[in-house]
Amino acid sequence: NAGVTQTPKFQVLKTGQSMTLQCAQDMNHEYMSWYRQDPGMGLRLIHYSVGAGITDQGEVPNGYNVSRSTTEDFPLRLLSAAPSQTSVYFCASSFLTGSNSEAFFGQGTRLTVV
């Protein structure tokens, strides 16, 4: 019962470096999303996808890129890391329809940009 798996758990980047945060789910969920969690600000939506080949921007998309080539995977790319992107990143998935659907979250990736 893997659920939502995120890798890596921790990462330190230098300013200007790029990297990809991986997210995979095995629940056949159509909807996947990325959030960042910062102290005192809750979780803010970065990007989301309603199915393979379909992505859209959330509240804070600048500096991030996503793609969805399969139902299972939804990677998040940092194009040129900045200190402002230091945060904890969570991937979540859920069914697209159905009332009161539950979002399942991964365990997070703690990213530090120096």
Next chain:
Amino acid sequence: QQQVKQSPQSLIVQKGGISIINCAYENTAFDYFPWYQQFPGKGPALLIAIRPDVSEKKEGRFTISFNKSAKQFSLHIMDSQPGDSATYFCAATFSGSARQLTFGSGTQLTVLP
């Protein structure tokens, strides 16, 4: 633009006491209001949720109270236990689904033994 405002930021309660966390929202189109619980080093997990057609929902020691006219909802934890110590987030979304959740800022609850 913070569409869901949550208070207090932190809360300390004695074992057996009642913990109360409040949230207020602005967008009247929201129609699904879940609460998530997060333990250190873990991702948030759904605790309990409510739709605006009911004023209260109870699951065990956890109760959501909902006031549609005031655009407010709250989480009550009865008989609080040290194991309830966690960060709690209220959230809101549309279409009764878990898509595009808008989260409050979180409340760090500490229950003293």
